[in-house]
Amino acid sequence: MTSKRIKILLLLVGLAVLCAVPLFINDPTILHIFIYTFFFAYFAAAWNVVGSYAGQPSLGHAIFFGIGGYTSTILFINYGITPWLGMFVGAILAALAALALGFPTFRVRGPFFAFITLAFTLLISLLFIYFHEYTGGATGLPVPLKGDEPLLFQFNSKAPYYYTILAFFIVIMFVTYKVEKSKFGYYLLAIREDEDAAKAVGIHVFKYKMIAAALSAFLTAFLGTFYAQYTRFIDPHEAFGLWRTFQPMLISVLGGYGLWGPLVGAAILTPINESIIIIFGGRYATFGMMLYGLAVMLIMLFMPKGIVGILKRVYTHFRS
Amino acid sequence: MSSELTAQILVQGLMIGGIYALAATGLTLIAGVMNIINIAHGELMMLAMYTTYFLYTIFGVDPLLSVFVTLPLFFVIGCFLQRFCIERLLTGPPMSVIIFAAGLLFFAQNFAAFWWTQDFKVLRGYATLTFDFMGLKFTTTRLAILFAAILVTVLLYIFLSKTRMGRAIRATSQNIESAALMGVNVKRVRVIAFGLGVALAGLAGSLLIPVYYLYPAVGTPFSVMALIVVFLGGMGSVFGALIGGLALGIIEAFTGFYLALELKDIAAFIAFIIILLVRPWGLFGRKE
Numbered sequence A: 001m002t003s004k005r006i007k008i009l010l011l012l013v014g015l016a017v018l019c020a021v022p023l024f025i026n027d028p029t030i031l032h033i034f035i036y037t038f039f040f041a042y043f044a045a046a047w048n049v050v051g052s053y054a055g056q057p058s059l060g061h062a063i064f065f066g067i068g069g070y071t072s073t074i075l076f077i078n079y080g081i082t083p084w085l086g087m088f089v090g091a092i093l094a095a096l097a098a099l100a101l102g103f104p105t106f107r108v109r110g111p112f113f114a115f116i117t118l119a120f121t122l123l124i125s126l127l128f129i130y131f132h133e134y135t136g137g138a139t140g141l142p143v144p145l146k147g148d149e150p151l152l153f154q155f156n157s158k159a160p161y162y163y164t165i166l167a168f169f170i171v172i173m174f175v176t177y178k179v180e181k182s183k184f185g186y187y188l189l190a191i192r193e194d195e196d197a198a199k200a201v202g203i204h205v206f207k208y209k210m211i212a213a214a215l216s217a218f219l220t221a222f223l224g225t226f227y228a229q230y231t232r233f234i235d236p237h238e239a240f241g242l243w244r245t246f247q248p249m250l251i252s253v254l255g256g257y258g259l260w261g262p263l264v265g266a267a268i269l270t271p272i273n274e275s276i277i278i279i280f281g282g283r284y285a286t287f288g289m290m291l292y293g294l295a296v297m298l299i300m301l302f303m304p305k306g307i308v309g310i311l312k313r314v315y316t317h318f319r320s
Numbered sequence B: 001m002s003s004e005l006t007a008q009i010l011v012q013g014l015m016i017g018g019i020y021a022l023a024a025t026g027l028t029l030i031a032g033v034m035n036i037i038n039i040a041h042g043e044l045m046m047l048a049m050y051t052t053y054f055l056y057t058i059f060g061v062d063p064l065l066s067v068f069v070t071l072p073l074f075f076v077i078g079c080f081l082q083r084f085c086i087e088r089l090l091t092g093p094p095m096s097v098i099i100f101a102a103g104l105l106f107f108a109q110n111f112a113a114f115w116w117t118q119d120f121k122v123l124r125g126y127a128t129l130t131f132d133f134m135g136l137k138f139t140t141t142r143l144a145i146l147f148a149a150i151l152v153t154v155l156l157y158i159f160l161s162k163t164r165m166g167r168a169i170r171a172t173s174q175n176i177e178s179a180a181l182m183g184v185n186v187k188r189v190r191v192i193a194f195g196l197g198v199a200l201a202g203l204a205g206s207l208l209i210p211v212y213y214l215y216p217a218v219g220t221p222f223s224v225m226a227l228i229v230v231f232l233g234g235m236g237s238v239f240g241a242l243i244g245g246l247a248l249g250i251i252e253a254f255t256g257f258y259l260a261l262e263l264k265d266i267a268a269f270i271a272f273i274i275i276l277l278v279r280p281w282g283l284f285g286r287k288e
Helices: A003-024 A028-053 A061-079 A083-105 A110-130 A158-181 A183-193 A195-200 A205-231 A236-240 A242-255 A261-280 A282-302 A306-319 B003-034 B041-059 B067-089 B096-116 B140-162 B164-174 B176-181 B186-208 B216-233 B238-258 B266-278
Strands: B130-133 B136-139
Touching: A003 A028, A003 A158, A028 A061, A028 A158, A028 A183, A028 A205, A028 A242, A028 A261, A061 A083, A061 A110, A061 A205, A061 A236, A061 A242, A083 A110, A083 A205, A110 A236, A110 B216, A110 B266, A158 A183, A158 A205, A183 A195, A183 A205, A195 A205, A205 A236, A236 A242, A242 A261, A242 A282, A242 A306, A242 B096, A261 A282, A261 A306, A282 B067, A282 B096, B003 B041, B003 B136, B003 B140, B003 B164, B003 B186, B003 B216, B003 B238, B041 B067, B041 B096, B041 B186, B041 B216, B067 B096, B067 B186, B096 B216, B136 B140, B140 B164, B140 B186, B140 B238, B164 B176, B164 B186, B176 B186, B216 B238, B216 B266, B238 B266
Parallel strands: none
Antiparallel strands: B130 B136
């Protein structure tokens, strides 16, 4: 068998195992850890399109997350539109927001880009608190409970949520894989490596940054809806808070660059963090977060290529 | 509207601005020398506030006197951070320092939340008095902070222009290669500058404790505001930080009054965005 076939086989086996997880695990807390792992992996993967491939360190993705979560929830509360549809409305709005934000922000580079997107996140957060007639202000919006209604994106058990986020995750892996292998992906890489050189060889830098931003925002908004439906709640702190703002970047950095980085980063840190909370109680949530911060500092200092980088090094070490 | 009201809002803004200026001086010093922004600056202030709080509750040390502890303590912390962490990140991609500082931010915040709980703490060392002067209301503690901010700026300016180390710091922030060629030990300058910047965060934390409730996330708004002030005043400009801080305080006081209290920061964020787009080197900074 060729190595390509082995890879596909491994992928299919992995998928089958992941699909079978809820058949063997009934414990909701363990399923919750699985759900959050894919949740964070998805977030980082969606961010990666702009953050890693195009090399634009966005701190504005919380905006798209929030737009997704708020749009589907507001449409559901006021017009009874199912979040399955509201999710797409939110995604389109988020993509439009990304284009509107990209127009000024893509003029600045590197750390300045990070700061200007951060400024927009803070600004949008204030606006969501101010227009409280629509958004519920600082207290946020609860998603009205309808019981076990699959058509309304509400389930009483964890397993359907697990399959939903797993499906999301498979979609995003497929999309990022396609981006990575496409001409568009190579344009983004060129922009990441040297913007001026990319411009010099005739790549329309601004246009491709905008496309990347719109795609990334579109995908991020889905996660916002998922979050609102899963926790049945959305508020400015969860949507636009500092932690949400930095989350995708930090997971991506921890995992490492590339297609598998987000999953590796999320798969190692989320279970540690969530099991600390489950085993020791809510007070230890801050302890888990403390470790998270420490992990980011250590990775930056000693392993800038992330966990994927370490795994690769170990792998080549044993092969030779 | 009456001129008296305008004057009162102006005074209010200046008193808040003093706080922002005090928070920003350390950050701008670091930014000038290394072209980096330590986004965990406010978190270091928060740690200094806790230090001051515990010095008072456990040892009965007056918050004002605790400056003599926090200043050297945070100077050492800063030197260590620069020598063993930031220094090795400076050669990496430009985002490294920001990501490292983000890690530090979440570490420090959750460290405080874990060991000292999320509860609000109040240090009742000084009574906050309000007095009238020429028909305007002043708050003693805030006025003291404003004067402290001005004093710190002047002292820092004297240090930077009159001492050998200060001149070396300025030379390094102007042109690192030339400074090195003139015999400045650039690495040592960076350690001292970062130490000094963090020491100023410690000082600010100790001085601000009579005005603020203390909780683990108290530093984040300071980080944000100090960041805006640094860009407003220009990276590395000490007087720019003072003027930028005061300007931000005044802007905030007026928007809070005319628009809505929830929107008091909105003008600051918009100003920040415009500055980043049009003059990223700041109003008083030099274009590189």
